[in-house]
Amino acid sequence: MAKAITKPAFERHGLKDDQLSWMMRNMLLQRMLDNRGFQLNRQGKIPFATGSEGHEGIHAGAALAFERGRDILVPYYRDIGLCLGVGMDPIHALLSMFARGDDVSGGRQFPNHYSHHSLGILSISSIIAAHCPHAVGAAYAMKLRGEAGRAVLCTFGDGSTSSGEWHEAVNFAAVHRLPIVFLCENNEWAISTPRSKQMACERIIDKAPGYGLPGVRVDGSDPIATYAVVKEALDRARTGGGPTLVEAMCYRFLSHTTDDDDRTYRTRDEIESHRHQDPVPIFEKLLIEHAVMTSDEISQMKKDILALVNDLTDRAEALPFPAGSDLDKHVVEGAYEPWQ
Numbered sequence: 001m002a003k004a005i006t007k008p009a010f011e012r013h014g015l016k017d018d019q020l021s022w023m024m025r026n027m028l029l030q031r032m033l034d035n036r037g038f039q040l041n042r043q044g045k046i047p048f049a050t051g052s053e054g055h056e057g058i059h060a061g062a063a064l065a066f067e068r069g070r071d072i073l074v075p076y077y078r079d080i081g082l083c084l085g086v087g088m089d090p091i092h093a094l095l096s097m098f099a100r101g102d103d104v105s106g107g108r109q110f111p112n113h114y115s116h117h118s119l120g121i122l123s124i125s126s127i128i129a130a131h132c133p134h135a136v137g138a139a140y141a142m143k144l145r146g147e148a149g150r151a152v153l154c155t156f157g158d159g160s161t162s163s164g165e166w167h168e169a170v171n172f173a174a175v176h177r178l179p180i181v182f183l184c185e186n187n188e189w190a191i192s193t194p195r196s197k198q199m200a201c202e203r204i205i206d207k208a209p210g211y212g213l214p215g216v217r218v219d220g221s222d223p224i225a226t227y228a229v230v231k232e233a234l235d236r237a238r239t240g241g242g243p244t245l246v247e248a249m250c251y252r253f254l255s256h257t258t259d260d261d262d263r264t265y266r267t268r269d270e271i272e273s274h275r276h277q278d279p280v281p282i283f284e285k286l287l288i289e290h291a292v293m294t295s296d297e298i299s300q301m302k303k304d305i306l307a308l309v310n311d312l313t314d315r316a317e318a319l320p321f322p323a324g325s326d327l328d329k330h331v332v333e334g335a336y337e338p339w340q
């Protein structure tokens, strides 16, 4: 008779094995697509890509806390895993990178700037923190309409929290107790500016009490802990408890974007010294140790994802660029002629 597998206890915050495997897949897919963006850029096939290596734990955890069909996500350019996690088809990541006409924006948005109205993903603004007032506007609309049980999840980086629009957005949301969660992905850098040159306080959550809202810090390399903290904050927002500032700690392992050379401002040793907090191998090890997945299953998952990403890359690359006549698609409604 087959011996029952004993699963050592660990804090899973109510998540079942299939949800944990789902998180693993999301993190691996994110990393694979992320690296594909850098590869395609270096091959001269796409003009630009952002990297989110190191952010995978935050994205997988927050995505699982998001309620599809009800909540609204207002992401920033680092959020490929979060967008995939709330339901975006991975082909859209490649259509965006290749700027093909079939992209959701018609190939007109900045690469890695996803949006998907039917999934509740608002269009990304490249202007740092400019999306925070947009997110607050969506949360204000929910409140005005009396839509209980819904919330907005708004993400941004550590550097964004010293921008004026961030402060105005957080203040307004706190005053009106809006259903919104502000999720800061603190990767310790804002391009070449380290946290110490960005703000005089130690932690992003130190800014929360000044606005009268709770602040919670979480280890963003742990998707389960991130899930628990973001879910609690979203539940509070959905039930009239007002906004929360969540600070998820992580590290940006790649350059800011393919246009950035991080060798000019940080050492290779610094990056290596953070490898111990790389969320992907940590989570793989955890799932294997606790018999949620076997190492063979994870290896197979990686092979399947690589095959999928290769196939999607070829498919997206083969598609045409947008037509010149599409220039004002998604910009103005109807048959608008700018010269009329």
Ligand SMILES: Cc1ncc(C[n+]2csc(CCOP(=O)(O)OP(=O)(O)O)c2C)c(N)n1
Residues within 6 Å of the ligand: 078, 126, 127, 128, 156, 157, 158, 159, 160, 161, 185, 187, 189, 190, 191, 252, 256
């Ligand atoms: C208003 C504005 N100023 C400057 C920039 C250029 N810029 C793009 S990303 C970035 C850094 C943002 O850092 P952070 O908020 O920590 O996010 P991260 O990229 O680290 O995830 C800056 C300064 C911009 N896009 N918008």
Ligand SMILES: [Mg+2]
Residues within 6 Å of the ligand: 157, 158, 159, 185, 186, 187, 188, 189, 190, 191
């Ligand atoms: Mg940052």
